[in-house]
Amino acid sequence: MNSTLAKLAVPIGVVGIILLLVVPIPAGLLDVLIIVNILLALVTLLTTMFVKKPLDFSVFPSLLLVATLFRLGLNVASTRLVLGEGYAGQVIASFGHVAVGGSIIIGAVIFLILVVIQFVVVTKGAERVAEVGARFTLDAMPGKQMAIDADLNAGLITDVQAKERRAEVSAEADFYGAMDGASKFVKGDAIAGLIIIIINLIGGIAIGMLQRGMEVGDALNTYALLTIGDGLVTQIPALLMAVSTGMIVTRSNAESDIGATASAQLTQSRTALMIAGAAAILMALIPGMPIIPFIVVGAGLIVISQRIKGNEAKARAGAAAAAAVEGLAPRSDTAEDLIEQMRVHALEIQLAPDLVDLVSGASDDLLARVRALRRKVAIDLGMVVPPVRTRDNVDLPPSTYAIRIAGVEAGRGIAPAGKVLALGENLESLPGTATVEPVFGLAGKWVPGEMRPRAEMAGATVIDRVSVLVTHLSSIITGNAARLLTREDVRVLTDGVRQVSPSAVDDLIPGLLSLAEVQRVLQGLLAEQIPINDLPRIYEALSVRAKVSADPEGLVEAARQALGPALTALYLDGAVLRVIMIEPGLEQSMLEGMRPSDQGSQILLDPVRIDAILGSLRTAMATVEASGLTAVLVCAPALRPAIRRLVSAQAGGLPVLSYEEVTSARVAIETVGVVRGTETIAA
Known part of the structure; x- marks a missing residue:
């Protein structure tokens, strides 16, 4: 019952205000409504003082509109009584005679002072603060959202906490936007009050003289005092609401109310x-x-x-005692704490103590850049990169960072504070520390940040230290994508495919392949840095192949063939695909020497001949690179997995495609080399 009344209170009140504008009311009821208006303004002002943050009183803009409409309704009702009957209740009469001592001049001066205070000082200032607050809040909203995403990516908050913080940021923007508009109500209320008091004064004197035959002095004394009393009883609550508006828009988030905060800070x-x-x-x-x-x-x-x-x-003595007790107290050894300390994170960035400014906002924000990197990798490779945990490590040398995958260090580099990395030639004239760029192995030098213009004028490519770290992290993520793809990730990706292509999933899982087998296939693709964005097509190809054989190598090749045009597009130079061929006789010998094994198919040839083949391939690659070109190695489909396994460690990650993958793309093919068992012929 109480809940129902609370829901109906405001709608009923608004309807009553509308009726107040058109329906005459007795003077006794007007007294009650005026008292309610004054107390409502007082309660509102006190509430703004005791809230800890503006969003705790988020209904204030709407309440301000209702209160303003309520006061204007009382103005109309009191004007009707003043002009019609020459009496508008005891409250207005008391304000007209007692509050100003029955003096028209004193009453007029006090009324004008209240109007100046409200309109010029409080309302004008509150309006400006609300406008600036709304602008700054809206401008800061993207940055706050990015900060929330960065904390989520770093594992500092959960999804539920991130959702709550996003809702709070959105609500804060909505609140200040509403306050920017609501402050205009206060300004309009002040102007309306001044106009109404002038109309009442002129109208009262005219009615007294023309309709009631009163002398000018009597009419002025009677109607002016009532008009001033009417103005005061509405202007005082209007001033309280104006002060409430200024109070709420100037409040910042705090741990206590304004009284406690002001006392503590003063x-x-x-x-x-x-x-x-x-x-x-x-x-x-x-x-x-x-x-x-x-x-x-x-x-x-x-x-x-x-x-x-x-x-x-x-306080200092208490803090010292608490610190001593904390130092002596043993660390918590509950099961939950121990499990958290033992947990191995999929991706982790460890920073030396002098690099913590990278995540503190003192420099380019590392967490925001990591968030952008996760999104880029997701778009490029089609996999969800796990959150990157960032923490300090006092065991690392100064200016050093380490990147770990599943608790194992996968890369290390330096990012000295206050310096930038200059890459290029002719760096001898620049002061700094020589180094090697960790991803591409380029020679460079860490130079002071203020030397950046000089380094750029010298023709060097200058990279900030956050970009160096993020580029290194990107390289490690791409190179270890297969390790980072968990079974839970595959389940999430499969659920996404089921929403857009349910038949592709239902035909494959779990009838033909288990989730673990699908994970192994996707890991095989990612191991060769093949995007798995087109999962529906991959699943359809696996469904066809799995009916014949569930051999992982055959499943990977079936998926690759389905992605043939997309694979070829990764290595195109314009509209041309440059390839290195294998001499047909050698290819036939490889087919004859191919044998299955637990690790996949392998080519069993004489070690001397294998060395000659790899030497020939390296010569072909050197010839192509000397021409400033890039190429891929092509071979028969049955040979592709074995050849890729053979050359992966020797040819610097040379892509290996099958004839079917290349021809399915229907692109122009240019042969730039032929691999033989003894020598290489460059085209």
């Missing part, structure tokens, strides 16, 4: 209080000044400063 400096107290006592010595008030106030400030000194000493 008394945080003992020296300031002592100087102010001494200044008050000195001012008492000025001839003509009241001695007792200044001395009392000054002595009070000095006493407060001394109490603050005692409290600070007690």
Whole structure:
């Protein structure tokens, strides 16, 4: 029942306000409504003082609109009574006679002062603060969202916490946007109150003289006092609401209400209080000044400063005792804490203590860049990179970072604070420390940040240290994508495919292949840096192949063949695919020497001949690279897995494609070399 009344209170109140504008009401009811208006404004003002953050009073913009409409309705109702009956209730009469002593001049001056305070000081300032607050909040919204995503990527918060923080950021933007508009209500209310008081004054005098035959003085005395009383009883709550508006838009998020915060911050400096107290006592010595008030106030400030000194000493002693107890207390050894300490993170960046500024916002934000990298890898490879945990490690040398995969270090580099990496030739003239870029092995030098323009003028490519770290991380993620793809990731990806192509999943899993077998196939593709974005096509190809054989190598080749055009597109130079062929006789010998094994098919040939083949391939690659070109090695489909396994460690990651993968793309093919068992012929 109470819940229902609470829901209906505001709608019923708004309907009543609308009726107030058109339906006459008795003077007694008007007194009640005026008292309600004053108390509503007072409660609203006190509430704004006790909230800890603006969003705790998020209904304020709507409440401000209703309160403004309510006051205008009371203005209309009181005007109707003042002009029609010459009496508008005891509240207005009391304000007109008692509050201003029955003086029209005093009442008019007080009313004008209240209007100036509200309109020029409070309303104008609150309007500007609300406008600036709305602009800054909206401008900062993307950065806050990125910070939330960065914390989520770093594993500092959970998905639920990230969702709550995003909702809070959105609500904060909506609130300040609404306050920017609601502040116009206060400004309009002040203008309306001034216009209504003028209309009432002129109308009252006219009615008194023309309709009731009163003298000018009598009409002015009667209607002017009622009009001023009417203006005061509505202007005072309007001023309270204007102050509430300024209070709420100037509030920042705090751990306590404004009273506690103001007391704590005003008394945080003992020296300031002592100087102010001494200044008050000195001012008492000025001839003509009241001695007792200044001395009392000054002595009070000095006493407060001394109490603050005692409290600070007690606080320091308590903090020291707490620190001692904490140092002696053993670390928590609950099962949950131990499990968390033992947990191995899929991806982790460890930073030396002097590199923590990379994640503290003092420099280019590493966490935001990692978030962007995760998105890029997801788009490029079609896999979800696990969150990257970032923490400091005091065991690392200064300026050093280490990248770990599943607890094992996969790469290490340096990123000195205040320096940038210059890559290129002719770096001898630049001061700094020589180094080798960790991804491409290029010679470079870490130079001071202020030398960046000079390094660029020298023709060097200059890279900031966060970019160096993120590039290194990207290389490690790409090279270890197969290790990072977990079974849970495969399940999530499969659920996504089921939403767009349910038949591709239902035909394959679990009837033909298990989730573990599908994971192994996808890992085989990622091991050769083949994107798995087109999962529906991959699953369809696996469904056909799995009906014949569930051999992992055959499944990977079936998936590759289905992705043939996409694979070929990765290595095109313009519209041309440059290839290195294998001499047909040698290829036939390889087919005859191919044998299955637990690790996949292998080519069994004489070791001397294998060395000659690899030497011939290296010569072909050197010839192609000398021409500034790139090429791929092509061979028969049955040979492709075995040849790739043979040359992967010898040819620097040379891509190996099958004839079917190349021909399915329908592109122009240019042969740039032929591999023989004894020599290489360059085209």
